[in-house]
Amino acid sequence: MQIIDGKKIASEIKLEIANEVREIISKGQRAPCLAAILAGNDPASETYVNSKAKDCSEVGFTSKIYRFDEQVTENELINKIKEINADDNIDGLIVQLPLPEHISESNILLAVDYKKDVDGFHPQNAGRLMLGLPTYVSATPCGIVELFARYNIETSGKNCVVIGRSNIVGRPVANLLSQRTTPGDCTVTICHSRTKKLKEICANADIIIAALGVAEFLQADMVKDGAVVIDVGITRTKKQNGKYKLTGDVKFDEVAPKCSYITPVPGGVGPMTRIALLKNTLKAAKKEIYK
Numbered sequence: 001m002q003i004i005d006g007k008k009i010a011s012e013i014k015l016e017i018a019n020e021v022r023e024i025i026s027k028g029q030r031a032p033c034l035a036a037i038l039a040g041n042d043p044a045s046e047t048y049v050n051s052k053a054k055d056c057s058e059v060g061f062t063s064k065i066y067r068f069d070e071q072v073t074e075n076e077l078i079n080k081i082k083e084i085n086a087d088d089n090i091d092g093l094i095v096q097l098p099l100p101e102h103i104s105e106s107n108i109l110l111a112v113d114y115k116k117d118v119d120g121f122h123p124q125n126a127g128r129l130m131l132g133l134p135t136y137v138s139a140t141p142c143g144i145v146e147l148f149a150r151y152n153i154e155t156s157g158k159n160c161v162v163i164g165r166s167n168i169v170g171r172p173v174a175n176l177l178s179q180r181t182t183p184g185d186c187t188v189t190i191c192h193s194r195t196k197k198l199k200e201i202c203a204n205a206d207i208i209i210a211a212l213g214v215a216e217f218l219q220a221d222m223v224k225d226g227a228v229v230i231d232v233g234i235t236r237t238k239k240q241n242g243k244y245k246l247t248g249d250v251k252f253d254e255v256a257p258k259c260s261y262i263t264p265v266p267g268g269v270g271p272m273t274r275i276a277l278l279k280n281t282l283k284a285a286k287k288e289i290y291k
Contacts, residue, residue, distance in 0.1 A: 001256055002151075004230075004263045006143070009150050010271035014059055017278055021060035024285070032061045032285035034092045034118065034277070035084050039068040039077060039103065045096045052094070055274055061281065064090065074103045078111045085113040092118035092281040115290040118280035121168070129172055132179050134289050136280045141173035143272025144209065144230055148183035153228055153261055156185040161202050163218070163249070164211035165192045169232055173209055198222075210249035220254040229255060229262045232269050 025031055034056055036049050049065055056063035066080055077095075084093050093116045099105055109117075114124035120138035128135035137145075148155055160177050164170035170190060177186040186207065191198055193212075202208055202222040210218045211232035223229060233249030248265030256262050263269055283289055 001259050002261050003256070004147055004151055004261050004268055006147060006263060006268040006271045009147060010275040012150075013146070013275050013279070014055070017275075017282055018059040020282065025060070030062075030089065032092075032281050033063065033090045034061055034094070034281045035064045035066065035090045037066045037068070037077065037080060037084075037093070037095045039072050039096075040070045040098075040100045042098065045098070049096050052274065052277060055278055056281075059278055061278070070100050072100070072103075074107060077103065077108055081108070081111045085111075085116060090116065091284040092116050092277075094119050094277070116284060118277060118284055120172070120280065126167070126172070130175055132181075136283065136289060137176065137276070138168055138172050139273045139276040139280070140169045140211075140232060140269060141176055142276035142279070143269055144173055144232070145176050145183050146272055146276070147230070147263070147269070151261060153183070155183040155207065158186050158206035159204060160186040160188045160207040160209065161191055161205035162188060162209045162211065163191045163198075163202070164209075164213070164232070165190050166211065169211040170209075173211070177207075212249055214249060215247040216249070216251040218250045218255060220251065220258060223255050223258050225258050226260045227258065229259050230269065231263050231265050234265055234270065 021031055036052060038045060038049050053063045053065060084090050093112055095108055099108060109121050112122060114122040117125055118136050120136040125135045129137060155177060162170050162174045174188045174190050177184055178188045189201060191201060199222050203224050205227060207228045209230045209232060213233050215235040215237055229250055231248035231250040235247045236244045237247045239245055246266050252264065
């Protein structure tokens with residue numbers, strides 16, 4: 001059993017990006033720039049946005065954070081998005097979710113210029129992903145596929161089960177792994193809350209990607225010997241001493257001994273999600289996707 005060290009791989013990719021940014025600047029060009037919009041007072045969102053700004057600084061990007069209080073109107077956010085869309089000195093824009101309840105998430109995400117949509121949420125980019133065209137792949141699926149590539153994990157012809165059907169993780173990662181690429185060429189089954197005989201389906205899988213957000217959902221009797229398990233979930237659970245710990249969708253201590261490869265929580269997929277955003281921003285700055 002080998003633990004997939006997402007933190008280590010993310011650090012390696014950061015160095016690669018930083019070297020490329022230095023080369024860009026040495027040619028007299030400006031550094032890539034990522035903008036983030038944060039609406040409301042969600043502590044987790046604040047922490048996440050600040051960590052993205054720190055990541056940008058570490059690789060030589062510039063970053064801008066636009067903060068709005070809980071009472072911000074939808075029009076105010078859309079006007080700010082339009083302003084950023086028109087700013088040629090900003091390459092990528094992310095809108096931190098969740099948004100305040102009175103604001104339409106779909107309206108806000110549609111307002112983002114798809115050429116700056118480094119989260120990969122705009123229908124233009126999601127559609128290009130479905131067609132196998134170059135695009136900004138949403139961060140978590142991008143990070144997962146990168147882990148397969150960096151660890152040389154064989155995916156061709158493998159049976160892959162994705163537990164979870166969200167538009168942010170489940171559906172796009174299933175699409176990526178079914179494409180005629182490397183990593184890819186999997187036979188993919190998407191499972192969800194209405195799936196029957198889920199245990200049997202998982203037990204026949206060569207690769208399992210658990211992305212449903214239920215702590216320790218995937219247990220040992222659902223995993224065959226030698227399987228590759230990717231744990232996307234992250235839940236704060238309270239211990240008996242009153243402190244909190246981060247728990248994934250996989251019951252790690254029981255499942256890990258059966259696996260050929262497994263990601264831990266924390267330190268597995270999480271760092272790769274953050275690094276994928278940097279990769280997309282670099283692509284935006286270099287006009288790799290949209291000339």
